Amino acid sequence: MTNTELLKGTLSTIILRMLSEHPRLYGYELTQLVKERSGDKILIKEGSLYPALHKLEADGLVTSEEVYIGKRVRRYYKLTEPGKKATLLSIEELRGFLKTIEDLILPFPGNYVPAK
Amino acid sequence: MTNTELLKGTLSTIILRMLSEHPRLYGYELTQLVKERSGDKILIKEGSLYPALHKLEADGLVTSEEVYIGKRVRRYYKLTEPGKKATLLSIEELRGFLKTIEDLILPFPGNYVPAK
DNA sequence: TTTCTATGCATCACAAATCTATGTATTAAA
DNA sequence: TTTAATACATAGATTTGTGATGCATAGAAA
Numbered sequence: 205m206t207n208t209e210l211l212k213g214t215l216s217t218i219i220l221r222m223l224s225e226h227p228r229l230y231g232y233e234l235t236q237l238v239k240e241r242s243g244d245k246i247l248i249k250e251g252s253l254y255p256a257l258h259k260l261e262a263d264g265l266v267t268s269e270e271v272y273i274g275k276r277v278r279r280y281y282k283l284t285e286p287g288k289k290a291t292l293l294s295i296e297e298l299r300g301f302l303k304t305i306e307d308l309i310l311p312f313p314g315n316y317v318p319a320k
Numbered sequence: 321m322t323n324t325e326l327l328k329g330t331l332s333t334i335i336l337r338m339l340s341e342h343p344r345l346y347g348y349e350l351t352q353l354v355k356e357r358s359g360d361k362i363l364i365k366e367g368s369l370y371p372a373l374h375k376l377e378a379d380g381l382v383t384s385e386e387v388y389i390g391k392r393v394r395r396y397y398k399l400t401e402p403g404k405k406a407t408l409l410s411i412e413e414l415r416g417f418l419k420t421i422e423d424l425i426l427p428f429p430g431n432y433v434p435a436k
Numbered sequence: 437t438t439t440c441t442a443t444g445c446a447t448c449a450c451a452a453a454t455c456t457a458t459g460t461a462t463t464a465a466a
Numbered sequence: 467t468t469t470a471a472t473a474c475a476t477a478g479a480t481t482t483g484t485g486a487t488g489c490a491t492a493g494a495a496a
Contacts, residue, residue, distance in 0.1 A: 213326040213453075214421055221425045232473050238424070245420045252454050254475060276462050276473065295425055301326045302418050304361045308354070309337045309411055328453080328482055348444050368483050370446060392444065392491050 215248070215256050217298045220283070220291040223266065228282040230271075231257060257281060265290050331364070331372050333414045336399070336407040339382065344398040346387075347373060373397060381406050 222237055223229055229237065235248045260266045265287035271278045283291065338353055339345055345353065351364045376382045381403035387394045399407065 213328060215454080218421075218424060230473080232471095242420055242424055246424065249455060250473090250475080251456065251477095255454085258475095273473095274462075278473070298326070298421070298425060302422055304358055305330060305334075305414070306418055308334060308358055308362065309414060331483080346444080348442095365484060366444090366446075367448090367485065371483085374446095389444095390491075394444070 214298060215252060216260060217291075217294045218246070218248075219253075219256060219260065220265065220287065220294055223281060223283050224288070224291050228269075228280045230278045230280045232278075234281075260287070327362070330414060331368060332376060333407075333410045334362070334364075335369075335372060335376065336381065336403065336410055339397065339399045340404070340407050344385075344396045346394045346396045348394075350397075376403070 218238060219234065222234055222241075226237075231250075231253055235250075235253060238246050238248055257266070257268075261268055261281070264284060266281045267284055268279050268281045271280055334354060335350065338350055338357075342353075347366075347369055351366075351369060354362050354364055373382070373384075377384055377397070380400060382397045383400055384395050384397045387396055
């Protein structure tokens with residue numbers, strides 16, 4: 205990805221989020237979707253994507269299905285029922301985190317004055 | 321910290337941010353400040369903090385000074401001039417990242433409809 | 437007086453997540 | 467025919483933070 209370190213921990217949530225909008229997606233499609241939706245800012249690497257997808261599947265949050273397009277294989281992923289619940293929780297958690305960090309690095313008017 | 325994975329890459333920016341509000345801080349003080357300012361959500365561990373501070377110093381973004389309080393040692397850190405510049409950049413970058421992720425996991429009205 | 441808690445620094449072994457690099461293969465365009 | 471895009475996958479290296487541990491001072495509680 206572009207920012208490397210900062211993305212840690214957000215990838216699976218992003219994947220789940222994308223799958224919650226689309227009935228099914230395959231890996232490459234997912235990277236393109238995220239790339240497009242982020243204005244080319246988040247470029248998911250294959251070396252990150254596939255392990256992440258495999259882990260989500262191993263955890264029972266998604267299922268996959270191979271589809272042949274001519275001779276080329278595609279592996280479509282979709283959310284399971286537990287996966288849908290996990291998605292909501294995961295997004296909630298990420299959002300809370302973002303809020304926390306934002307508040308922390310907020311620009312203060314002048315200098316910060318700690319509470320007495 | 322509380323969320324472990326999500327914090328990756330944000331720690332040094334948080335430290336720099338705190339130092340930009342206070343002329344100088346020592347390690348323990350910093351953890352308490354962040355704990356307080358985050359509503360007990362971000363608890364910086366010693367195993368994260370001190371290596372991070374040492375790295376910032378090695379990179380020339382902060383300088384430190386030992387101060388004895390009775391027999392007890394404190395090591396105060398403050399921003400260098402390059403550190404001040406780096407702080408601005410670092411915060412800018414983090415903020416951009418937060419915005420990008422937020423937009424990506426935004427709750428859509430109904431289902432997302434990709435642009436044609 | 438002893439013991440617990442807080443203060444205060446530090447380092448090491450480990451785990452988790454992602455990246456880089458690499459590999460294989462199909463397909464379409466130049 | 468060569469390049470770029472599509473499409474999957476894995477191995478090894480790197481980064482970052484955590485947990486555990488160690489050492490020591492200081493104040494409060496018991």
